[in-house]
Amino acid sequence: MMIACVDAGQTKTTLCLLNENAEVLCKKEDSPIIHPAKAGGLNSFREITLSLCDMLKDVNKxxxxxxxxxxxxxxxxxxxVPNLIKQTIREKGIFTNSLHIVPDYIGNWFAATRGKPGIIIICGGGTVVYGKNSDGASYRFGGWGHLLGDEGSGYWIGIEAIKAALKGSARVTRKKTSLEVQLKNFLNYNDEWDLISSIYSGEISDKKIAHIVPIVETLAKKDDPICLEILNQAIDHLVNDCLVVMHKIGEHPLYLSGGLFxxxxxxENLKRRFLQKNFKQLVQSITIDPITGAYYIAKNGL
Incomplete structure (x- = not known):
């Protein structure tokens, strides 16, 4: 059996062809996908599918x-999206015995749990919590993007830090913080207008904003009150998101995945907060290769 996996994200896409022993036969990176609701979004899904078909054209039928x-x-x-992918594969004459098209959080969940009951928090630039229990009941909370959600994510922390720096420069807070000086150096802006215009123009990217997290963490370790407040609020959001999922499917082992962790x-403080909530299941921070989850699904099914 040959197994083809696609992990398509909004920063990069990975395509991989493996055998049934999980040995990599071919692997390449491709352009990121665009959200399907945005201009060019559906075409980006088609282009990724065409790229996979090109990889598969020499596979022995x-x-x-x-x-x-x-x-x-x-x-x-x-x-x-599934119909577009299926149609493109048919047009290119690729025959497949099985085809699974899943949200990335399901792929990550399989990579973490190998299909066993559990809950995963995926938190990097965005935030989503997904879990499934032994009865097969599943629930997702979040994954709405930073315009509508993603509280507690790296992007959210970065934006809150920028807001705090702006308020500090306007002297609307009495709490002392070193954020303004640190962010001026990191984001390379001169004044308030320069910062604001760079944010709205996209010159300062979402990815750059999410990379503010280490600055906030460093200052929090030095007891900067604003940074401590931001990180504690982020932890509150993540805990509350998990509690929503637990309320739906019950308590299960919890896996932490993504750049924020x-x-x-x-x-450590997130784990401590769960202990304070009397959460009795394992809380484990893991590093996931999303291709692993896609491979598991392709080989064993959902």
Missing amino acids: DHELSICFSLSGYHGENDV NSKWIT
Whole structure:
């Protein structure tokens, strides 16, 4: 059996062809996808599918082929994206024995749990919590993007830090913070207008904003009151998001995945907060290769 996996995110896309022993036969990175509701979004999904078909064109048709797409920005809400992918694969003459098209948080959940009951917090530039229990009941909370949600994420922390720096420069807070000086150096702006215009023009990218987190963490360790407040609020948001999912499917082992948990301070304090809530299940910080989850789904099914 040949297994093709696609992990399509909004920063990069990885395509991988493996055999049934999980040995990598071919792997390449491609352009990120665009949210399907945005201009050019659906075309980006088609281009990624065409790229996969190009990778598969020399695969011996005597081999069984199973494919899994793990997609950012897709929540399984309609058939538009799956139908586009299926049509493109048919047009290119690729025959597959099974085809799975899932949201990226399901791929990550499988990578963490291998299909066993559990809950995963995925928190990097955005935030989503997903869990599934032994009865097969599942629930997702979040994943709405930073315009509508993502509280507690790296992007959210970065934006809150920028807001705090602006308020500090306007002298509307009595709390002392070193954020303004640190952010001026990191974001390379001269004054309030320079910062604001760079944010709204996109010159300062969402990714750059999320990379403010280490600055906030460093200052929090020095007892900067504003930074401590921001990080504690972020932890509150993540705990509350998890409690929503637990209320739906029950308590299960909890896995922490994503760039935000590279912060030891955030990870340790989040675990401590769960202990305070009398959460009795394992809380484990893990590093996930999303391709692993897609491989598991392609080989074993959902």
